[in-house]
Amino acid sequence: MAGVEGRVVVVTGAGGGLGRQHALLFAERGARVVVNDLGGARDGTGGGSDMADAVVAEITAAGGEAVANYDSVATAEGGEAVVRGALDAFGAVDVVVNNAGILRDVTFAKMTDEQWDAVVKVHLYGTYHVTHAAWPHFREQGFGRVIVTTSTSGLYGNFGQANYGAAKLAVVGLINTLALEGRKYGITANAVAPIAATRMTSDVMPEDMLAQLDPAYVSPLVVHLASEECADTGEVVLAGGGHYARVHYMQAAGVRFDHVPGIDELAAKWTAVIDMADAELGRPLNG
Ligand code: NAI
Numbered sequence: 106m107a108g109v110e111g112r113v114v115v116v117t118g119a120g121g122g123l124g125r126q127h128a129l130l131f132a133e134r135g136a137r138v139v140v141n142d143l144g145g146a147r148d149g150t151g152g153g154s155d156m157a158d159a160v161v162a163e164i165t166a167a168g169g170e171a172v173a174n175y176d177s178v179a180t181a182e183g184g185e186a187v188v189r190g191a192l193d194a195f196g197a198v199d200v201v202v203n204n205a206g207i208l209r210d211v212t213f214a215k216m217t218d219e220q221w222d223a224v225v226k227v228h229l230y231g232t233y234h235v236t237h238a239a240w241p242h243f244r245e246q247g248f249g250r251v252i253v254t255t256s257t258s259g260l261y262g263n264f265g266q267a268n269y270g271a272a273k274l275a276v277v278g279l280i281n282t283l284a285l286e287g288r289k290y291g292i293t294a295n296a297v298a299p300i301a302a303t304r305m306t307s308d309v310m311p312e313d314m315l316a317q318l319d320p321a322y323v324s325p326l327v328v329h330l331a332s333e334e335c336a337d338t339g340e341v342v343l344a345g346g347g348h349y350a351r352v353h354y355m356q357a358a359g360v361r362f363d364h365v366p367g368i369d370e371l372a373a374k375w376t377a378v379i380d381m382a383d384a385e386l387g388r389p390l391n392g
Contacts (some may be wrong), residue, residue: 106249108332110135110322114197115187116140117178117204117235120156122303123254127202128160130324131331132169137195141174141187141205143183147304149223150209154179170195178273184234188242200250200331201239201274202259203232208305213267217234221268228272232279240292249292250331253280257298260352277341284339285389293338295330299350300345308327354387 109131119128122140128138140160157173164171174190176183191198207227209220217290217374234298243249258266259273276296283294300306301323302315310318326344329335360374371378 107326110202111135111198112199112331113139114192114193114200114202115139115141115198115235116204117187117231118143119202120144120160122305123159123299123301123323123357124202124204126320126324127204127327128171129164129167129201130321130328131166132164134200134328136200136331138164138169138171139172139174139187139191139194140171141178141190143177143205144175144276145207147207148226148349154352154392156248162221177227178203178231178235179239180230181234184231184236186210187235189238192242193225193312196240197246198239198242199246199248200236200252201234202252202254202331202337204254205231206254207265208269210265210269212265224268225272225275228269229279230253232276232378236283238280241386243287243292244290247291249287249290251280251283251287251292251294251297252293252327253329255296255298257300257343260341262300280341281339281389288338289357295296296341297323297337298341300343302388306391319346355381355384356387357381358383358385 114131114136116124116128118124119140128140132138134183139155142157145151146155154175157175161173172194173186176186178184188198206226209224210219234361236251236376253276255277258270262270280294280296287294300318301320302318323344326342326349343350343352357380360377
């Protein structure tokens with residue numbers, strides 16, 4: 106099997122924006138696609154079947170194979186139902202693309218528990234629920250592809266997005282461990298950090314910048330990571346407007362003491378502790 110041909114791919118939040126582009130490209134490359142979308146507003150309120158149905162109609166009109174699913178990824182039952190949608194329609198699940206997302210932007214000083222929970226539930230719990238439901242199938246068949254969607258807001262921070270940034274970096278923590286646990290089962294787990302003009306970014310970037318950021322640019326990366334040929338795992342790759350680049354933690358050479366240092370002693374070496382001149386790629390403790 107080459108590329109993603111014949112694979113069963115779940116794309117969450119595929120009723121619009123990036124997810125729609127991913128679903129269209131997977132279908133074009135011969136994958137069978139579950140187009141999941143709650144069909145709500147940008148803040149996650151409301152819902153409906155129109156968004157997912159429209160993308161399924163687009164795929165089938167172009168000769169591809171797809172089914173719609175309207176469950177929310179934010180609950181365990183929803184995550185299971187999304188994966189069941191793949192099993193019921195196509196008898197398997199090979200790839201999960203965790204793309205569904207919402208925003209509740211507000212400064213940390215003004216953030217309510219409701220705004221925190223809503224965002225963490227969709228991005229972090231949603232990724233967990235769908236991936237956890239697919240995982241036993243991946244292990245059993247000796248093949249699986251987990252793709253999560255992170256963000257520069259999580260990797261580097263963004264004003265007014267403490268909830269979103271925390272959830273977006275949490276999914277990188279998730280793939281770091283899934284990469285280790287999945288290795289012997291032929292399962293890879295990677296993250297994409299997109300930058301694209303969608304309804305999510307329509308008011309956060311200037312018009313001329315948005316014009317360069319067609320979400321279609323991100324999908325070839327997602328399909329590549331899902332392919333049979335790509336064995337890379339535990340990677341984070343940024344994609345936007347034709348630019349693709351790996352993101353990785355670097356660890357400074359640092360300073361080693363053979364005793365518990367005094368605070369002043371540590372402070373005296375601070376420049377060397379944070380000096381990145383001889384930094385190397387960070388790696389797991391036992392890796
Ligand atoms: P979007 O708002 O067009 O797409 C998100 C989709 O997820 C929507 O269609 C929405 O209905 C769906 N969704 C929301 N909650 C859901 C739930 N509980 N269950 C199922 N579906 C649900 O926005 P966009 O930009 O396409 O975002 C896709 C992903 O990319 C998100 O995870 C977002 O955080 C991420 N991202 C986007 C960036 C960008 O520049 N557009 C930057 C960094 C990350």
